[in-house]
Each structure stands twice: as C-alpha cells, then as structure tokens.
Amino acid sequence: APIGGFGDLGNSIRIYEGGKIGDFWGKRFAGFTGDGKWLFFNRNGQAIRNDQINNSFLRDQTDLAVIGNAIPKYYLSLTNSFNYKQFDLRVFLRGKFDYQILNTTALSYGNKVSGTNLLNSAFDKYAQINDTYMYSDYYIEDGSFLKIDEVTFGYTFKLKSKNIRNLRAYITGQNLATFTKYTGNDPDFVKDTGLGQPANDGVLGVDGRGPYPSTSSFLLGVTFGF
Numbered sequence: 001a002p003i004g005g006f007g008d009l010g011n012s013i014r015i016y017e018g019g020k021i022g023d024f025w026g027k028r029f030a031g032f033t034g035d036g037k038w039l040f041f042n043r044n045g046q047a048i049r050n051d052q053i054n055n056s057f058l059r060d061q062t063d064l065a066v067i068g069n070a071i072p073k074y075y076l077s078l079t080n081s082f083n084y085k086q087f088d089l090r091v092f093l094r095g096k097f098d099y100q101i102l103n104t105t106a107l108s109y110g111n112k113v114s115g116t117n118l119l120n121s122a123f124d125k126y127a128q129i130n131d132t133y134m135y136s137d138y139y140i141e142d143g144s145f146l147k148i149d150e151v152t153f154g155y156t157f158k159l160k161s162k163n164i165r166n167l168r169a170y171i172t173g174q175n176l177a178t179f180t181k182y183t184g185n186d187p188d189f190v191k192d193t194g195l196g197q198p199a200n201d202g203v204l205g206v207d208g209r210g211p212y213p214s215t216s217s218f219l220l221g222v223t224f225g226f
Contacts, residue, residue: 010135012102012206013070016059022071022192022205024100025064027053027136036130050134067137068100070205071192076146086158088170092150099192101143102206103184107133109209143187143205145180166225174217186214 014025030039030047039047042054042063056062076095082088109119110126111133119126154170180187184207192205 010055012135019066020069020071022069022099023066024068024070024102024137024140024205026067026140027063027134028065028067029136029138032128032131036128038129038131038134038136040136050131068102068140068205070101070143071099072096072143073098086156088152088154088156090150090152091148093146094149095144095146096187096192097144099143100140100205101182101184101187101190102135103139103141103182104207105184105209107135107139141182141184143180143182143190143192145178145182145187147178147188148176150174151176164224164226168223168225170221170223172219172221174219175214176216178214185211189214 010026012024012026014023015021016023016025027050028041030041032039033049038050040050040053040063042048042052043061043065048063054061054063074097076093076097078093080091080093082090106119106121106126108114109117110122111129111131112118112122112127113129113132122129150172152170152172154168156166156168158166178186178188187207189211190205190207
C-alpha cells in the first residue's frame with residue numbers, strides 16, 4: 001500500500017505470514033537529535049539515525065515492526081426514537097473503535113521542509129522537525145470516533161379537516177458532530193475495508209490529503225396524513 005505524496009515514503013501496510021490484515025509496518029519513533037533529525041528504534045531497542053535503519057523485508061533482520069492496524073475492531077450503529085405527546089425525536093449514532101490512521105496531512109504539511117502549504121502545527125507541535133519527510137509511528141494516531149450522524153425533530157399538528165388528518169413539520173440535521181482524538185480530517189473519510197476510494201487515493205488506513213473537510217447539512221420538511 002504505497003503512501004504517496006512528498007518524499008519516498010514506501011508502503012504503509014504489509015501482509016506477512018502470521019500477521020494481521022491491515023497491519024501498519026514501519027519505523028518506531030525514538031526522538032530527535034539536538035538539531036532536529038529523526039531517531040528511530042532498531043530491533044534491539046537502541047535509538048539510531050534513519051540512515052542506520054535496516055529496512056530489510058526479512059523479519060529476523062529488519063528494524064521495522066508492526067506499528068498499528070488500520071481495521072477497526074468494533075463498529076457501532078445505534079438509533080434512538082422518542083415520542084412525547086405530539087413531539088418526536090430520532091437520533092442516529094455511528095462509530096468505529098480501536099484502530100489507527102496514518103495522518104499523512106500532518107506528515108506532509110506539518111514539516112517545514114516544504115516551505116509552502118504548511119499547517120500551523122508545523123510551527124508548534126512539529127516545530128522541532130528539521131529533516132525530510134519520514135513515515136513512522138510518529139504519525140500513527142488513534143482513529144476511533146463517535147458521530148452524531150443524523151437527528152430528526154418533529155411536531156405533529158392535529159387538524160380539524162375532512163381531507164387532511166394531520167400535518168407533521170420536522171427538521172433533520174446530518175453529520176452534526178464527530179467526537180474523536182484524531183487530529184487529521186474526518187476519520188470517517190479514511191477507508192478501512194480495503195475496497196478502495198479514489199478520494200482517499202485508495203490506500204487502506206491512510207488519511208488522504210484530497211478530501212475537503214466534512215460539512216453538516218439541514219433539511220426542513222412537511223408531511224401530511226390523509
């Protein structure tokens with residue numbers, strides 16, 4: 001699963017005998033040198049420079065390791081409906097839990113080396129970086145989220161009419177709120193099934209830099225009962 005974007009970042013996902021589908025395979029962040037260069041752990045737990053890392057595909061030699069998994073362990077879908085006199089309320093919640101996302105937005109635009117199209121975080125959270133783009137667990141984040149996907153609130157008017165028994169007016173809001181610790185785009189945009197989505201560059205578990213931020217929408221409606 002090539003990461004794409006700036007730099008020669010290689011592949012994010014690797015399938016190997018005895019492993020799990022969706023495993024992130026990469027370097028383990030160990031810190032920075034005094035001048036802001038990357039340090040990573042080797043297979044013996046020692047902090048070394050990037051040019052000293054063994055990138056072999058042989059598991060008994062490589063310094064690379066499993067650093068996360070892109071497939072959620074748990075999915076949630078919950079609908080609650082409430083009625084009180086002539087009022088009605090329907091709330092639909094949806095979520096995914098216990099999985100990781102590679103934040104390539106931070107990887108690409110949180111590094112001052114590009115000089116353009118930078119995030120504010122390039123000057124605070126990631127200000128210490130003084131090196132090239134690098135894929136590692138430094139950019140692997142918890143992708144778990146709970147979303148208020150849809151809420152509908154309505155009121156039914158009882159009418160004294162031979163032709164119309166009642167009239168219900170309602171308002172529906174979609175994608176109202178997302179609760180997550182993930183710092184990239186909407187985690188719901190990130191593909192976790194391996195089916196491929198062009199908007200996400202079709203890469204499992206990678207937060208593509210293409211999609212616009214998610215928006216909320218609202219609908220006003222009226223229904224009649226005859």
